[in-house]
Amino acid sequence: xxxxxxxxxxxxxxxxxxxxxxxxxxxxxxxxxxxxxxxxxxxxxxxxxxxxxxxxxxxxxxxxxxxxxxxxxxxxxxxxxxxxxxxxxxxxxxxxxxxxxxxxxxxxxxxxxxxxxxxxxxxxxxxxxxxxxxxxxxxxxxxxxxxxxxxxxxxxxxxxxxxxxxxxxxxxxxxxxxxxxxxxxxxxxxxxxxxxxxxxxxxxxxxxxxxxxxxxxxxxxxxxxxxxxxxxxxxxxxxxxxxxxxxxxxxxxxxxxxxxxxxxxxxxxxxxxxxxxxxxxxxxxxxxxxxxxxxxxxxxxxxxxxxxxxxxxxxxxxxxxxxxxxxxxxxxxxxxxxxxxxxxxxxxxxxxxxxxxxxxxxxxxxxxxxxxxxxxxxxxxxxxxxxxxxxxxxxxxxxxxxxxxxxxxxxxxxxxxxxxxxxxxxxxxxxxxxxxxxxxxxxxxxxxxxxxxxxxxxxxxxxxxxxxxxxxxxxxxxxxxxxxxxxxxxxxxxxxxxxxxxxxxxxxxxxxxxxxxxxxxxxxxxxxxxxxxxxxxxxxxxxxxxxxxxxxxxxxxxxxxxxxxxxxxxxxxxxxxxxxxxxxxxxxxxxxxxxxxxxxxxxxxxxxxxxxxxxxxxxxxxxxxxxxxxxxxxxxxxxxxxxxxxxxxxxxxxxxxxxxxxxxxxxxxxxxxxxxxxxxxxxxxxxxxxxxxxxxxxxxxxxxxxxxxxxxxxxxxxxxxxxxxxxxxxxxxxxx
Numbered sequence: 001x002x003x004x005x006x007x008x009x010x011x012x013x014x015x016x017x018x019x020x021x022x023x024x025x026x027x028x029x030x031x032x033x034x035x036x037x038x039x040x041x042x043x044x045x046x047x048x049x050x051x052x053x054x055x056x057x058x059x060x061x062x063x064x065x066x067x068x069x070x071x072x073x074x075x076x077x078x079x080x081x082x083x084x085x086x087x088x089x090x091x092x093x094x095x096x097x098x099x100x101x102x103x104x105x106x107x108x109x110x111x112x113x114x115x116x117x118x119x120x121x122x123x124x125x126x127x128x129x130x131x132x133x134x135x136x137x138x139x140x141x142x143x144x145x146x147x148x149x150x151x152x153x154x155x156x157x158x159x160x161x162x163x164x165x166x167x168x169x170x171x172x173x174x175x176x177x178x179x180x181x182x183x184x185x186x187x188x189x190x191x192x193x194x195x196x197x198x199x200x201x202x203x204x205x206x207x208x209x210x211x212x213x214x215x216x217x218x219x220x221x222x223x224x225x226x227x228x229x230x231x232x233x234x235x236x237x238x239x240x241x242x243x244x245x246x247x248x249x250x251x252x253x254x255x256x257x258x259x260x261x262x263x264x265x266x267x268x269x270x271x272x273x274x275x276x277x278x279x280x281x282x283x284x285x286x287x288x289x290x291x292x293x294x295x296x297x298x299x300x301x302x303x304x305x306x307x308x309x310x311x312x313x314x315x316x317x318x319x320x321x322x323x324x325x326x327x328x329x330x331x332x333x334x335x336x337x338x339x340x341x342x343x344x345x346x347x348x349x350x351x352x353x354x355x356x357x358x359x360x361x362x363x364x365x366x367x368x369x370x371x372x373x374x375x376x377x378x379x380x381x382x383x384x385x386x387x388x389x390x391x392x393x394x395x396x397x398x399x400x401x402x403x404x405x406x407x408x409x410x411x412x413x414x415x416x417x418x419x420x421x422x423x424x425x426x427x428x429x430x431x432x433x434x435x436x437x438x439x440x441x442x443x444x445x446x447x448x449x450x451x452x453x454x455x456x457x458x459x460x461x462x463x464x465x466x467x468x469x470x471x472x473x474x475x476x477x478x479x480x481x482x483x484x485x486x487x488x489x490x491x492x493x494x495x496x497x498x499x500x501x502x503x504x505x506x507x508x509x510x511x512x513x514x515x516x517x518x519x520x521x522x523x524x525x526x527x528x529x530x531x532x533x534x535x536x537x538x539x540x541x542x543x544x545x546x547x548x549x550x551x552x553x554x555x556x557x558x559x560x561x562x563x564x565x566x567x568x569x570x571x572x573x574x575x576x577x578x579x580x581x582x583x584x585x586x587x588x589x590x591x592x593x594x595x596x597x598x599x600x601x602x603x604x605x606x607x608x609x610x611x612x613x614x615x616x617x618x619x620x621x622x623x624x625x626x627x628x629x630x631x632x633x634x635x636x637x638x639x640x641x642x643x644x645x646x647x648x649x650x651x652x653x654x655x656x657x658x659x660x661x662x663x664x665x666x667x668x669x670x671x672x673x674x675x676x677x678x679x680x681x682x683x684x685x686x687x688x689x690x691x692x693x694x695x696x697x698x699x700x701x702x703x704x705x706x707x708x709x710x711x712x713x714x715x716x717x718x719x720x721x722x723x724x725x726x727x728x729x730x731x732x733x734x735x736x
Contacts, residue, residue, distance in 0.1 A: 025052050043068045043080035047087045054094050062091050082111040086121060095365045098128040099405060119148035119161075126164060130171070132405040133444070139168035155192035156209050159185040163216055175224030182217040186210060208249055211237040215253045222260050230260060247284055251277035251293075258296060267300050274300075288324060291317040295336065302340065311340045328369075331360040335373055342376070347384050351377060368409070371400030375413055382420065391420060411440040411449045418456045427460050434460070671736055676720050683717050690714070691733040 029049040036042045050064040069084035071077075089104035105125045112118050122145035129138035142165045149158060162185035169178035189210045196203040218233035234257045241250040258273035274296045281289035298313035314336045321329030338353035354377045361370040374397035381390035394417050401410040414437035421430035434456040441450035461469040672679065672687060679687075689699050696710040703710075718729050 039071060039075055040077055040080060043072055043075075043077065044083065046071075047080075047083045050087045051090060054091055058091060058095060062088070065091060078111040082108045082117070085111070086117075086124075089124065093124070093128055096131075096367055096369075096404070097365065098131045099403075102128045115148045115150055119145045122148065123161060123164065126168070130164075130168060133171070133407050134405070135168045135171040139165060139172065142168060155188050156206060159189055159209055159213060162188075163213060166216055166220060170220050170223050175220050178220040179217055179224070182213050182220060185213045186217070189213065204244055207240055207244055208246055211240040211246070211253065212249060214240070215249075215256055218260070219256060222263070227260070227264065231257070234260070247280055251280040251286075251289060254280070255293070255296060262296075262300055262303075267304060270300055271297060287320050288326060288329065291320040291329060291333075294320075295333070298336070302343070305343075307340050307343055311337065314340060327360050327364055328366065331357045331364070331366070331369060331373075334360070335369070335376065338373075338376060338380075342380050342383070345383075347380050350380050354380070367400045368404045368406055371397045371404065371406075371409065371413075374400065375409075375416065378420075379416065382416075382423075387420065387424060394420060407440050407444050408446060408449075411437050411444070411446055411453075414440070415449055415452045415456065418453065422456060422459065427463060431457065431460050668733075668736065675736075679717075679720060683713070683720070686710075686713050686717060687733055690730050691736075693730065693734075 026049060029045055029052065033042055033045045033049065036045060046064045046068040050061040050068070053061040053064070065084055065087040069081060069088065072080035072084055085104050085108035089101040089108060092098070092101035092104060102125055105121050105128070108121050109118065109125075112121060122141045126138040126141035126145065129135070129141065142161060146158070146161045146165070149161065162181050166178040166181045166185075169175070169181060189206050193203060193206050193210070196206070214233045214237035218230040218237070221227075221233060222230035234253065237253050238250065238257075241253060254273045254277035258270045258277065261267070261270035261273065274293055278290060278293035278297070281293060294313045294317035298310040298317070301307075301310035301313065314333055318330065318333035318337065321333060334353050334357035338350040338357065341347075341350035341353060354373045358370055358373045358377075361373060374393045378390045378393035378397060381387070381393060394413065397413055398410075398417070401413055414433045418430045418432075418434035418437060421427075421433065434453045437449055438453035438457065440446070441453055457469075458471075461467070668688070668691065669684060672684065686699065689702070694702070696707050696714065700707040700710045714729055721729075721732065723729060723732050
């Protein structure tokens with residue numbers, strides 16, 4: 001059997017607070033505990049803090065509750081011990097340890113003496129019994145809780161208890177009794193509403209609770225096969241909530257109505273109501289509620305074998321729960337996604353999803369959902385033909401089901417184990433598990449499980465030669481099949497009848513509305529004409545005044561805007577002209593400075609070239625001295641010495657020229673180095689001299705080399721710089 005875990009909002013013993021609110025309350029209580037000088041006050045505060053922390057730090061909550069209990073025992077403080085046991089029960093309930101919660105709450109009852117506390121704890125015990133499907137015990141405690149309610153209990157509080165009783169009665173198949181209990185609750189609320197003025201907060205709260213009981217009555221009638229009455233109650237509840245503008249209970253009622261339509265196979269109506277609920281949740285920005293609606297709609301697509309669409313919606317719900325950090329919701333959606341993968345025969349993917357759900361549920365100590373995950377794994381291994389792993393997972397699921405004492409799921413698992421051992425040809429164990437399933441199905445009224453168990457035992461009896469027993473069991477199987485078929489046929493017939501009656505009522509309502517509208521029109525037509533004429537006149541006057549005022553304001557505004565735009569335009573134009581003048585002035589100054597530097601460099605270079613020519617002449621004169629007579633030699637030497645004295649500063653001036661070239665062309669050399677990093681120092685100096693427009697002859701004279709050598713250097717430099725086309729080397733360097 002497949003289990004889809006419906007996302008439900010369960011409001012029980014803990015307040016629904018955000019993480020920030022919880023920690024703020026916890027800090028406040030912690031400070032009060034540390035300041036408290038009274039032990040009894042400390043016990044009360046520790047229990048309050050433990051209840052606050054349940055949903056966020058269950059380990060710390062448990063530690064505080066146990067500490068409060070121990071302190072109460074030392075002080076012999078009965079009321080403190082009662083509160084501590086109640087808190088410890090709350091913690092166990094939140095952790096899904098329902099049996100342990102019941103034990104602790106019963107201990108709390110032993111030391112409780114206030115009727116209101118006694119009633120509240122009995123109601124909580126009833127809720128826990130409901131979780132483990134002990135509906136008779138739950139009902140007993142709900143009735144005890146009602147009897148202990150004080151006489152002045154508010155009608156809403158009293159109706160809550162009756163609502164819980166009705167749920168237990170429905171589970172016990174006592175639908176008519178459940179409806180009577182709910183109608184009693186509806187009467188109590190009706191009587192209370194009569195004594196209150198309409199529109200008050202308390203009045204509205206009682207109407208909301210009235211709608212809640214009507215919705216619950218609809219569920220009871222539906223489970224009893226009375227579909228027309230069920231839908232009528234649902235529509236009553238919806239009408240009340242729509243009038244009140246309620247946005248909290250209304251989507252839940254729409255969900256319940258969708259559940260009814262889904263159960264009778266009217267998937268169109270079911271989806272229609274689920275989408276109504278979804279729309280309200282989206283408007284409220286209730287993200288977890290939206291995820292619940294996605295889950296409901298996906299279940300319908302799954303039932304119709306539309307697995308891709310179901311998977312899409314399950315994944316959308318999963319993302320919301322993951323963003324919210326809701327571990328329980330994440331685990332449930334992982335299980336549902338696993339079911340989709342199993343249906344698509346993607347068994348390995350399904351197993352991974354079940355394992356992910358198990359890790360979360362085990363961490364949260366969710367024993368029931370952990371068991372469901374393991375059972376689904378076992379069913380998947382069975383489909384794969386891996387019987388050893390199937391048995392291993394079934395046994396783990398069995399252990400958890402026994403801890404939760406959930407008879408419905410346990411009965412289903414016993415049938416699965418029976419089928420497993422039947423396939424393994426182990427008739428003894430198969431018979432054992434089928435028999436357990438059959439007994440539980442009879443005791444707790446599970447016709448589908450009774451049918452499966454009877455069929456399995458019939459097959460075993462036949463294989464053992466017990467044909468009489470096999471025949472009896474097969475008759476039981478057929479009887480349950482007929483029961484289920486009859487239920488389904490009744491539902492289908494009821495659905496047709498419900499559709500017909502709903503359409504009939506809708507038509508009657510439409511006719512009545514038309515008649516009412518016609519009467520109202522006839523009665524009000526004269527007044528409407530008069531009011532309309534007066535309203536039209538007033539309207540025209542107002543429109544004329546508004547148009548005049550608007551036109552006047554617009555004219556003033558346009559004039560002011562035009563003046564401002566003209567001023568802005570003039571200011572911008574003046575700024576632009578000033579900016580252009582500044583830029584031209586700066587450019588002129590820079591060009592003048594550059595020209596002065598270049599002229600200075602040229603003059604120095606020419607002076608040095610002249611001096612180099614002098615040394616050439618000096619060299620030539622020295623050669624001539626060799627061929628002169630002594631008197632002429634001396635005279636010639638004196639002339640040369642005089643000229644040498646005039647030219648002694650040639651080296652310093654050359655160094656100075658090089659320094660000034662480096663300084664004037666620092667940026668130029670930096671760019672040149674980026675273009676050609678492998679350039680030599682001589683080539684850099686040649687580039688600088690060419691940049692100031694010196695000729696090859698002047699450069700040769702300056703460096704005391706031949707003009708041909710300068711031309712060769714210029715050629716190599718041009719190659720290094722990759723200068724092609726008609727561009728000259730000098731133009732290239734000056735542009736750089």
